[in-house]
Amino acid sequence: MKxxxxxEVQLDFALSLGADAVLLIVAALTDAELGRLHAAARRRxxxxxxxxHDADEVRRALGVSAEIVGVNARDLRSFEVDLGAAGVLxxxxxxxxxxxxxxxxxxxxxxxxxxxxxxxxxxxGESLLRAPDPAAALRALRGENPTEVKICGVxxxxxxxxxxxxxxDWIGVVFAAGSPRRVTEERGRVLRMKANGEAGARQGGVxxxxxxxxxxxxxxxxxxxxxxxxxxxxxxxxxCPDVVxxxxxxxxxxxxxxxxxxxxxxxxxxxxxxLTGLEGLSGDALHFDTSLAGVAGGTGKTFDWSVxxxxxxxxxxxxAGGLTPVNVASAVRRVRPxxxxxxxxxxxxxxxxxxxxxxxxxxxxxRA
Numbered sequence: 001m002k003x004x005x006x007x008e009v010q011l012d013f014a015l016s017l018g019a020d021a022v023l024l025i026v027a028a029l030t031d032a033e034l035g036r037l038h039a040a041a042r043r044r045x046x047x048x049x050x051x052x053h054d055a056d057e058v059r060r061a062l063g064v065s066a067e068i069v070g071v072n073a074r075d076l077r078s079f080e081v082d083l084g085a086a087g088v089l090x091x092x093x094x095x096x097x098x099x100x101x102x103x104x105x106x107x108x109x110x111x112x113x114x115x116x117x118x119x120x121x122x123x124x125g126e127s128l129l130r131a132p133d134p135a136a137a138l139r140a141l142r143g144e145n146p147t148e149v150k151i152c153g154v155x156x157x158x159x160x161x162x163x164x165x166x167x168x169d170w171i172g173v174v175f176a177a178g179s180p181r182r183v184t185e186e187r188g189r190v191l192r193m194k195a196n197g198e199a200g201a202r203q204g205g206v207x208x209x210x211x212x213x214x215x216x217x218x219x220x221x222x223x224x225x226x227x228x229x230x231x232x233x234x235x236x237x238x239x240c241p242d243v244v245x246x247x248x249x250x251x252x253x254x255x256x257x258x259x260x261x262x263x264x265x266x267x268x269x270x271x272x273x274x275l276t277g278l279e280g281l282s283g284d285a286l287h288f289d290t291s292l293a294g295v296a297g298g299t300g301k302t303f304d305w306s307v308x309x310x311x312x313x314x315x316x317x318x319x320a321g322g323l324t325p326v327n328v329a330s331a332v333r334r335v336r337p338x339x340x341x342x343x344x345x346x347x348x349x350x351x352x353x354x355x356x357x358x359x360x361x362x363x364x365x366x367r368a
Contacts, residue, residue, distance in 0.1 A: 004028060008040050021047035021068075026057040027076060038064045049100060058089055062097070069093055070123065074103040083110060090117035108143050135167065135217065144366040147332050150318070151358060152222065153181030153343040159353035160194045166362040169217040170339065171195045172245070175235055176224035180350035181343065188239040192219040218242030220265065236262060243284075247273070250282040265318055270303040279312045286311065287341065290321035300344040302327065305334050325360035329368035340365055 001019040003010065006028065014022050022041055024034060034050070041048045050066035052058045053076060061069045071093075073086035081104035090099050101119040105111060106127040114122070124141065131137035139146055151163050152172030163171055173188045174181040183191070197215040221241035223232065225248050235241070245265040266283030268275070269291035278286060288308060290301045302322035311317060316338035323331055324345035332340060344350070346357040 005037060006033070008037065011037070011041050011044055011046060014046060015044055019046065021049055023049045023051060023070075025051045026060050027051075027053060031060060031063070034060065035064045038066065051102065052089070055089060055092065058092060062093070066097065068098045068100055068121075070100040070102050071119075072102040083114065087114060087117035090114065090119050093118065105141070108140055111141055111143075133217075135169065139366065145332060145368045147337060147365055147368070148217065148339045149362050149365050150220065150339050150341040151343075151346060151353065151361075152220070152320070152341055153179070153347075153351055154191055154195075154353065155181055155183055155187070155351040156353070157191065157194055159355075159358075160191055162353060162355040162358045163195070163216065164197075164214050165355075166359050167214075168358070168362060170220055170243075170341075171216050171218075172220040172222050172341070172343070173239070173241070174222040175227070175231070176222055176246075177226075178224075179222075185234050185238040188221065188235070188241075192239050192241060195219050218263075220245050221262075222246070245287055270307065270321065275307055275311075279314065283315075285316040285318055285338070287318040287320060289341070302331075305331060308335055323361075325357060325364050328361055329364045332365060332368040 001014040001017060002023050005011065005022050005024055011022060024037055026034060029037065038048055038050065047068060048066065049068045049070045050061040050064065051070040051072055052061050053072050058069060058071065071086045071089045073081050073083050075082070083104050086101060090101070093099050098121060099119045100121045100123060101114045102123040105114070105122050105124050111122060128134045128137055136146055148169035150170035150172055151168050153174050154160060154163070154171050160171065171191070173183060173191055175185070175188065176182060195216045196219065219241050220243040221235050221239055223235070223244060223246040225246060227246065241262060243263045243265055245267055247267040247269055249264045249266055263284045264282070265285045265287040266281050267287045267289055268278070270288055272291035290299045290303045292299045292301060300322050308317070317335070318339040318341055319331060319335050319337035320341035322345065323340055323342045328340055328342070342361055346353055346361050348354045
């Protein structure tokens, strides 16, 4: 509970809220108050972040046997941030005390420099709140690969939970005829609401009290090239997807994707479609998938990734086709796509995702 704690009653309030830790700010408390509140919090089983701003406050924090000492690089009087000074203070804190760097952490270089000064944890707020894509900004701070992950062919709410738990960026819901992962528009709406963390969707088992927290970056409605105009309009109206994914959207019977306000990923079927002149194709992103006769996506087959070497990179590239936790890191290093897209590679059966495989897939992408 990040609050200005000055009274023991606030510690009981923190417990009633389910908090694991409280914040004690040295500058706001006398030595006696700091010692009393720190001891009272520990008796209640609460961890305590003792926040300091200068060498004297660090000394006072250590004087109450603080196990976690936060060093705020922001001067409370001028509000100026000095990470260099925070680094010096970090080196003055003895081993065995968890050092928490607060304020001004914006880049992976900041994290590395403070880590070299002994900091093992970081409190980041403003830079993430101001970032146009907070998830991508957090990955950059953690030194993770920025490639986004799409889990396609989601049919069950528990699979949405698994995706949310792993920080998946995109969820694909299939409406293409002939796909074993096809769902109705009404089912797609429920899955989209759950993926976006909206009220009205049945909540699952992630987080406190069985409630799913967080949301994906977007939900992708996967259509076939011959999707009727009436069905397209119903999908847009009922499901409200963020993206429509389909082959040849400009030549589809509906001819509606570009007037609907929905982004479009143009699926290029490798092995069937021409791979020259791609710069002339319509769509906000190009989605490359393996084409097999009679199979509507989810082929489980890779294609020769080298054919994408000449693809113009003026817009996002989405790579699909036979990706699994075993080969996705190689695909990311070889193709450097903006998004990797997987369906059968993380399933125990068509449309049934395996939570362990989803976790392994995301982990391989993040560390590639």
